Amino acid sequence: MSEYCLFCHEELIEHISWSTFFSKREEELVCPSCQEQLEEITGKRCDICSRPLERIDAQYVVGTRCSDCVRWENDSEWQGYLAGNLSIYLYNDFLKEIISQFKFRGDYILAKVFAQKLKASIRMLHADYLVPIPLSTERQFERGFNQAEAFLREAGLHSTHLLQKIHGEKQSKKSREDRIHLPQIFQLNDSFAISGKRILLIDDIYTTGSTLRHAAKLLKKAGAGDVFALTLARS
Template sequence: MATYKFRGDYVLARIFAESIKDLLRRLNPDLLVPIPLSNERLYERGFNQAEALVIESGFVPSNLITRIHSEKQSKKSRTERIHIPQVFQIGDYADIRGKEILLVDDIYTTGSTLRHAAKLLKESGAKRVQSLTLAR
């Protein structure tokens, strides 16, 4: 996972693609929303690992939310991660009312990231929000 996430080895997304593709077909959400990186993290890593999982599985990601830059999650303690303030914002033109959304992320640690994203999407009118992560 470190090679994929922190060393920019994009091709590793293809290893997981077939399994993810099958699961995404079964779940059949209206929108696939990868957890976004801040612009700074995207620059550092070279690509969004969650978005790559969606693309390599043959689906189109819906980049409806953006991330506000903050300290790296990996540098925070479990308690700090659990109590972080909202780090996402939704795009001005994102109409998600009544949609079933699947959030996609690479690693689930405390669940704070997914909870924040799900809360924002639900408050914006999503009918249902589920999540899929590659590792825990």
């Protein structure tokens, strides 16, 4: 067991019971207080993007989908490319700070916290290729690692690098409309045979869905079968 919580750095206190001696326990990496602040998505969610439907106004829900996904699917430029996204947690203020610490302050070890949860979700989705959303060369140099690839590595899973990122302005600085109307931001690595393959894209946050749809569109046009996404959080 780790001695200190990887989030708040408080000492972890192990509670000894008979079950401690007779069962194999997962290594504890975060304290109960921090664990409670991670909000898993439960209940009804949009069947494309995982947005919790019970947390938004009813006027923005159309059947089993949020209005954003209805707009994406009604747009002939984007219709049918992304089969769905599974997000695990809500992007609340606590997780926002943790992801910022992970991505922008280089605290790589935080990937370990989410590894087993992501691994379990990936197993349910039965993909032929696990594809981390790539960073541009410049952005990866700045950060020192790709956060999506770090999740896979810490889960003991193999990344397949089907895509390369074309350098551009950070997505976080763009509005929803700007993101939707961007030219293609990825290019395909031609060394892989993807015809008919089921592909799972891995990223940290689903915000507007633009990044994932750019990737899915490129892969589908190259002959891929279904393209899904798994993201740690849904904003």
